[in-house]
Amino acid sequence: MNGLWMWLKFAWHNCLRNRRRSLVTASIAMLGTAAILLAGGFALFTYESLAQAAARDAARLVLGTPAHFSADEDMPLQHGLDDVAALRSALLADPAVRAVLPRVVFSGLISNGDKTAVMMAQGVEPDAEFAVKGPFLTVQSGTLLAGDAAQPQVLLGADLARSLKATPGSSLTLLASTTEGAMNAMDVVVAGTFSTGVPDVDKRAVYTSVPVAQQLLATQRVSSLGVFLDRMESTAAARERLAQQFAPLHVQTWEQQAFFYRSVRDLYNRIFGALGVVIVVIVVFVVTNAMAMAVIERTREIGTLRALGTLPAQLLRSLGLEGMLLGGAGALAGALLALAVSVLLYVFPVDMPPPPGRSVGYPLNISIHPTLYLLTMGAMVVLTLLASLWVARKTVHMPVVDALAHT
Numbered sequence: 280m281n282g283l284w285m286w287l288k289f290a291w292h293n294c295l296r297n298r299r300r301s302l303v304t305a306s307i308a309m310l311g312t313a314a315i316l317l318a319g320g321f322a323l324f325t326y327e328s329l330a331q332a333a334a335r336d337a338a339r340l341v342l343g344t345p346a347h348f349s350a351d352e353d354m355p356l357q358h359g360l361d362d363v364a365a366l367r368s369a370l371l372a373d374p375a376v377r378a379v380l381p382r383v384v385f386s387g388l389i390s391n392g393d394k395t396a397v398m399m400a401q402g403v404e405p406d407a408e409f410a411v412k413g414p415f416l417t418v419q420s421g422t423l424l425a426g427d428a429a430q431p432q433v434l435l436g437a438d439l440a441r442s443l444k445a446t447p448g449s450s451l452t453l454l455a456s457t458t459e460g461a462m463n464a465m466d467v468v469v470a471g472t473f474s475t476g477v478p479d480v481d482k483r484a485v486y487t488s489v490p491v492a493q494q495l496l497a498t499q500r501v502s503s504l505g506v507f508l509d510r511m512e513s514t515a516a517a518r519e520r521l522a523q524q525f526a527p528l529h530v531q532t533w534e535q536q537a538f539f540y541r542s543v544r545d546l547y548n549r550i551f552g553a554l555g556v557v558i559v560v561i562v563v564f565v566v567t568n569a570m571a572m573a574v575i576e577r578t579r580e581i582g583t584l585r586a587l588g589t590l591p592a593q594l595l596r597s598l599g600l601e602g603m604l605l606g607g608a609g610a611l612a613g614a615l616l617a618l619a620v621s622v623l624l625y626v627f628p629v630d631m632p633p634p635p636g637r638s639v640g641y642p643l644n645i646s647i648h649p650t651l652y653l654l655t656m657g658a659m660v661v662l663t664l665l666a667s668l669w670v671a672r673k674t675v676h677m678p679v680v681d682a683l684a685h686t
Contacts, residue, residue, distance in 0.1 A: 301605055304569040308609025308659055309616065311562040315655050316617035318554055320645035322547045327646065329544070330511075333537035338380065338505030339514050340521065341536055342366070345529045347503060354458055355385045359500030366525070370506055373521065375513045378411045380404055381501040383492040387455030389433075389485060391443045398439065398453070400485040402492025402501075411507055421447030421471025424488060431491040432470040436481035440472040447471050453487075457497035465495045506530075559662065566666040570602055574674045581674055582683040591675040598671040599664050606663025610656040617652075621645035 346358035360366060367379045383402030388395050405424035416423075416434075424432050433453070435445060445451060449469045457463050467487065474481055493499060508517055514532055522530040534540065574581070581594060621644075629643045 300569050300572060304566055304605045304663075305609040305612070307562055307565040308606045308663060309613040311558045312610045312613025312655055312659050313616040313620075314558055314613075315555060316614060316652060317620060317645055318551050319651050319655070320617070320621060320647060321643070322551050323648060323651070324644045324646040325547060326544055329537075329540045330534075333533050333540045337533045337536040339508040339511065339533050340506040340518055341503050341531045341533075342370070342506060342521070342525060342528055343503035343531075345527065348529055348531060354460060355456055355496045356383070356458055356498050356500040356502060359383075359498070359502050360504065360528075361500055363499070363501050363504070366504060369524070370504065370521070373517070373524075375508050375510075375517045375520075376506055377509050378407065378507040380407055380411060380505040380507070381489055382503055382505055383489055383496070383500075384502040385455055385492060385496060387453060387495075389439070389443065390452045390454065391445060391449070392452070394443055395454075396439060396442055397483060398485045399483040400433075400453075400455075400487060400492065402487050402489040405488055416473040416475065419472045419474055421469065424470050424486060426488065428468075428470070428488075431465060431467040431494075432487065433467045433491075434470055434486040435472050436484035437472050437474045438478060438481040439483060439485070440469070442482070445469050445472075453485075453495055455495050457495075458500070459497065461497075463495055463497060465491070467491070562659065562662055563666050566602060566606065566663045567670055569605075570598065570667045570670040573601070574598065574671050578674060578677070579683055582677070582679050582681075585675075585679045586683065594675040595668060595671055598675070599668045602667025603660055603664040606660045607656075609663075610659035613659070614652050614656055617645070618647065621647050 343360060344358045347360075350358060352358055363381055367381070370376050370379045381402075381404060385400050385402070387398055387400065389398040390396075403424075404426065406426040409423050419437050421434075424434050433451065435443075440446070443449075443451065447469055451467055451469060453465045453467055455463060473484075473486075475484065489501065493501075506517075506521070508514060518530050518532055584594060585591070624643055624645055631643045
């Protein structure tokens, strides 16, 4: 132990011999560490936010017929679920299930009498839907759907409402094909308008209640049942259990339903993977060059130590410890810098511009994960250690006479 402490002190004093070079090396390690932690923290925050939004929108699990997930429908609810009440009761008997929400998905036309537009509609249970899922819509005018409304109500996407010149209280007509192939119409009242932040969705989106949707489509079926669990970590186990219990029906997880989440995750994995490789290359290059300069300057000193009986392995240990100390100091400073930036972004929020396909931005937050910090700092120390050993290996094995004659 005393020997290791002696070598550490020796390596530290050698780091201080050329402070400018040591400062540059440590600074590069600091910036590399901070960049990886900030980029990784941003990616993790994005993953977590998208995962929560996707799981909230689609439910943790979705129960439906196999054809519902794999085949197109020729008629509305062709692949829908029957005997919904019994299925809900059986699902709610599972201890991990917190709520079960039916959903009726259909398309059709919506008209104000003068203008008609295409709609992509969903029938939901108003009170339960908004209570369980929370504020997943931004209501711009009016109110949410009421479960006990005297008249059939709809909630319109903001752009669709603007196109139809509809406001809360306006009367509109829904037109859709029934499950038998006939056309059906129903007069409804606009309860309010909302925005999802995605203009393409807001141009077509309509929410109504399950009974209104079933009456319009002339059926008692629903498209699927959304299963909300007590904890997100229970998803895999609950899916396996419910898939066996409700066979031949099919159970999908929220991630299987979340195409946008998977696309963003794969894109960010590629971007931040490439960024990590670039940072590693820069750090290794700078540390290698800095240590190469230090070793070349001290070639005669290394020869003298060899002549006095110092073993090549001991010299390698000293030079490796120098690189490790510089990398460790830089990694620690980089972690503190990343932590400070992350905390400042929570205290003083900064909004990012809207991503492609969306009309609203999102807060720039950086997740602080102890595991990410420890792994990044450890990797930076190992990188600088290996770079130092790689540079020094040739010089410490140089013949003593050649080392002493070096100028």
